[in-house]
Ligand code: GDP
């Protein structure tokens with residue numbers, strides 16, 4: 001395939017506007033997957049995606065298509081489609097995908113019209129200089145109003161109303177116009193085939209059998225199996241053991257040509273060697289590295305600990321493999337007195353954090369405890385020194401110097417909604433409960449009155465429960481945490497005092513009275529085996545305890561207390 005016969009495009013849209021369904025239909029139309037394969041949203045392969053009904057990973061599929069133009073011979077095209085997530089937490093996935101494309105199908109729901117992520121994703125594609133093909137989907141719906149949506153596309157993005165395609169990915173209406181429009185309007189990849197090889201590493205994942213699989217876009221030159229390649233940022237060199245396309249499953253082709261999107265397998269030993277955004281070139285040639293990607297800004301940090309203390313190694317391996325497939329998580333080792341060895345992870349948002357935990361459990365079978373999520377704060381002390389805090393436990397409770405100022409990060413949020421809801425939405429926003437569609441971008445740090453809230457058990461601070469909160473909220477949060485703890489910590493053989501404190505000032509307290517717990521109390525009669533079972537169960541339970549000072553806290557208690565409410 002010469003590059004004039006290649007088209008690389010993404011499907012972008014707001015959540016639920018039908019990207020993954022449209023991808024299904026286009027793959028069926030080109031015979032890439034069988035019709036009625038029984039699994040809607042074929043490219044949503046992860047369990048978490050199926051359970052939540054959302055795409056969290058961008059997925060690539062290569063399709064072969066015979067384009068028939070009137071009076072001309074049909075001619076074959078190689079089309080690379082990338083389905084992308086819609087939620088703002090995963091926009092890093094979208095922007096990376098766009099770098100392997102020259103165009104994008106901008107899908108808009110015919111009833112809902114333009115939403116926050118429609119705007120955000122349009123601008124991602126626009127800034128990446130992509131050709132945008134507007135598609136109004138779900139025109140089969142009774143509430144569909146394509147004319148209104150066309151007008152929105154015109155006024156908000158200056159898109160020509162005549163260029164808008166009207167389709168229903170559900171019924172198939174209008175779908176025959178989509179791929180011809182892709183071929184006509186989106187330019188072929190601009191690379192130079194007789195230049196030295198230059199590829200962009202835009203995604204990767206870990207496969208148990210093949211090791212690290214790198215997704216690449218060939219910018220210039222060509223690549224064959226057996227070639228020796230080097231990675232610009234990591235400085236490592238490898239032999240290419242396998243090369244192919246996603247059709248949509250990995251399919252060996254032996255070569256990748258200029259403008260193609262595909263995968264390569266090398267003998268990479270750790271996932272850390274695959275740095276997303278890196279430039280790959282033929283060993284012993286010199287090329288100008290590609291621009292790569294903007295570094296991610298992490299919005300939310302939390303500690304991730306193995307739910308069973310002994311599983312640290314397993315968690316460590318799982319995290320290494322998972323971050324190979326999710327380059328937007330930052331990971332650093334961290335130790336907690338209460339929870340043992342673990343990691344401090346940075347995420348793009350709470351949904352991203354949730355999905356990461358769920359993938360750890362579902363794809364790697366690791367149960368984790370995560371500490372209360374926190375945004376990064378900055379504190380200034382009276383001696384002029386500043387402290388950046390990603391873990392509340394790291395903020396001194398009784399610092400040597402007085403805190404003179406504290407800052408918290410802010411975002412500029414865009415909420416798109418019908419005007420009749422403005423009043424109600426403002427109320428909801430001030431309550432911090434979600435409604436309408438929402439997008440945000442980083443803004444600057446702002447001064448804010450922040451304090452560290454410690455939780456003490458019998459006078460000893462539990463590091464995993466420390467949080468940084470607004471001074472005004474500290475009393476309420478402190479009281480809530482104390483109450484929760486009281487509910488989840490079983491009675492011990494001695495009295496347990498639970499306190500919430502700011503520095504040395506106690507702001508909430510409660511006690512759990514002493515009780516000798518006797519598991520055999522309920523066992524009247526002399527059933528020995530039953531007694532044994534109960535004693536064993538108690539022993540098992542003990543293993544799942546974390547000892548803080550002299551107080552035993554069950555793992556489940558941590559899990560419950562640390563759940564985001
Ligand atoms: P995505 O989040 O943009 O990938 O959206 P999905 O492809 O997962 O689709 C979201 C929902 O819209 C699913 O329930 C689809 O079945 C439904 N859907 C997609 N396309 C159409 C369409 O053309 N008409 C109707 N009525 N529903 C559709």
Ligand code: MG
Pocket residue numbers: 019020021041044054055084085
């Ligand atoms: Mg989807």
